[in-house]
Amino acid sequence: MSMFEGIPVDVGVIYEGERIRRQDMHVELGGPDQKTKFELVRVKGLDVVEDGKITVVGPDIKDMKEGSSHPFGIYVEVAGKGVEEELEGVIERRIHEYCNFIEGFMHLNQRYDIWLRLHKKSFGKGLNSFNLIAKVLQRLFKSELSFIEKIQITFFTDPKRVKEMYDEALKVYEARDAKARGMKDEEVETFYGCTLCQSFAPTHVCVITPQRYSNCGSISWFDGRASARVDPKGPVFEVQKGELIDSEKGEFSGVNEAAKKKTLGAVNRVWLYTGFGYPHTSCGCFEAVAFYIPEVEGFGIVHRGFKEVTVNGLPFSTLADSTAGGRQVDGFHGISIEYMRSPKFLQADGGWNRVVWMPATVKERVKDFMPKEIADKIATENEAKTVDELKAFLKAQEHPVVQTWKEIPVEVAPEMEEAAVPTIPLPTTAIAAGGFKIILKNAKIHAERLIIRREKEKR
Numbered sequence: 148m149s150m151f152e153g154i155p156v157d158v159g160v161i162y163e164g165e166r167i168r169r170q171d172m173h174v175e176l177g178g179p180d181q182k183t184k185f186e187l188v189r190v191k192g193l194d195v196v197e198d199g200k201i202t203v204v205g206p207d208i209k210d211m212k213e214g215s216s217h218p219f220g221i222y223v224e225v226a227g228k229g230v231e232e233e234l235e236g237v238i239e240r241r242i243h244e245y246c247n248f249i250e251g252f253m254h255l256n257q258r259y260d261i262w263l264r265l266h267k268k269s270f271g272k273g274l275n276s277f278n279l280i281a282k283v284l285q286r287l288f289k290s291e292l293s294f295i296e297k298i299q300i301t302f303f304t305d306p307k308r309v310k311e312m313y314d315e316a317l318k319v320y321e322a323r324d325a326k327a328r329g330m331k332d333e334e335v336e337t338f339y340g341c342t343l344c345q346s347f348a349p350t351h352v353c354v355i356t357p358q359r360y361s362n363c364g365s366i367s368w369f370d371g372r373a374s375a376r377v378d379p380k381g382p383v384f385e386v387q388k389g390e391l392i393d394s395e396k397g398e399f400s401g402v403n404e405a406a407k408k409k410t411l412g413a414v415n416r417v418w419l420y421t422g423f424g425y426p427h428t429s430c431g432c433f434e435a436v437a438f439y440i441p442e443v444e445g446f447g448i449v450h451r452g453f454k455e456v457t458v459n460g461l462p463f464s465t466l467a468d469s470t471a472g473g474r475q476v477d478g479f480h481g482i483s484i485e486y487m488r489s490p491k492f493l494q495a496d497g498g499w500n501r502v503v504w505m506p507a508t509v510k511e512r513v514k515d516f517m518p519k520e521i522a523d524k525i526a527t528e529n530e531a532k533t534v535d536e537l538k539a540f541l542k543a544q545e546h547p548v549v550q551t552w553k554e555i556p557v558e559v560a561p562e563m564e565e566a567a568v569p570t571i572p573l574p575t576t577a578i579a580a581g582g583f584k585i586i587l588k589n590a591k592i593h594a595e596r597l598i599i600r601r602e603k604e605k606r
């Protein structure tokens with residue numbers, strides 16, 4: 148008998164990475180149109196969890212209008228002799244993976260950011276109830292994580308109950324995140340790695356340290372440790388730090404070796420505490436993006452939930468595309484909100500002194516972790532909507548990055564002074580960049596303004 152007997156659609160790894168467009172969806176659960184959404188796993192006693200129990204609180208899929216969007220919550224309670232509370236975060240992260248195994252069912256993101264869609268075709272095949280989805284999840288959880296002896300699942304779609312449980316879930320996430328605060332990377336010999344997102348980004352590996360939370364913001368160093376203990380062959384594994392190569396940038400020989408091995412040589416070096424050079428890879432599940440704004444020589448931050456365009460005119464989705472895919476992109480860095488609370492946050496780039504802009508909601512969430520003297524100097528969408536406005540704000544507030552803007556006066560030849568618009572004649576000039584040489588013969592470069600800056604020390 149098949150493991151998925153009675154399920155009207157196919158279930159398997161091949162469906163991971165499947166995207167469902169709006170016009171193809173039967174319903175949408177959570178996502179950007181819904182304020183309240185969550186997924187939460189709690190470990191309970193063996194006498195509390197009723198194995199196989201499924202509850203739907205609110206309308207079931209078959210009662211939802213085609214094309215509609217709903218607040219949504221998935222609440223999973225598990226029990227087993229070896230199951231500790233520390234495993235909750237890791238079990239919870241598997242909801243993403245297992246939902247995506249279901250043909251025509253898409254799951255994105257995590258925790259309070261989940262976004263699911265059911266394809267019209269799968270609905271047409273009979274996938275019309277959360278009971279069926281819960282059955283798949285229960286079977287996958289018990290077969291893949293053998294330490295789970297009992298599992299019960301509740302789906303919430305009733306808006307009032309989703310909100311109540313959402314508030315509850317936020318408290319649980321906060322308690323989990325707070326646990327690792329105060330610990331230092333220097334105090335441990337072992338970090339943890341995670342390759343769960345390689346199905347979407349094959350060259351991505353998360354390196355989880357006490358002071359660098361996973362990009363998705365759902366797996367802490369403690370979660371990594373608990374997971375690697377009970378499931379050592381699973382996607383979360385130990386990384387021995389090895390030799391410290393650079394304490395400022397956060398380079399360790401053991402991390403480099405692990406990245407090389409897990410990405411099959413695609414990534415050979417990782418600098419944990421910087422957005423430049425060899426930054427930590429970014430998959431696609433990151434909670435936020437740190438993006439460099441060259442005009443002001445500082446970092447902007449934008450989180451997934453920000454619906455406006457950022458200060459450089461680009462929305463989160465475009466910045467996320469420039470960052471994602473398991474790449475190391477100079478100046479584009481996928482991060483979790485919790486990492487922003489870490490003293491190692493962008494340490495090699497100047498930390499908070501290099502951050503110039505972020506949405507007001509993110510600022511509110513992390514303000515207690517910013518140095519007091521910088522908080523008012525960082526703009527939000529309320530103070531700056533364009534780079535010009537940002538420049539003026541940073542100058543007025545005397546943000547530390549302003550110190551780096553000093554311009555060196557250029558000596559201009561008398562004949563050029565006369566010209567209304569400066570034009571630089573270039574009889575023959577060679578520009579070398581990225582292995583190419585471009586030769587300009589008898590070219591004239593027209594510029595409204597010429598700024599020459601002293602080259603900074605190599606980052």
Ligand code: SF4
Nearest residue numbers: 341343344353361363
């Ligand atoms: S973002 Fe990182 S830690 Fe989170 S699931 Fe993906 S690989 Fe694992």
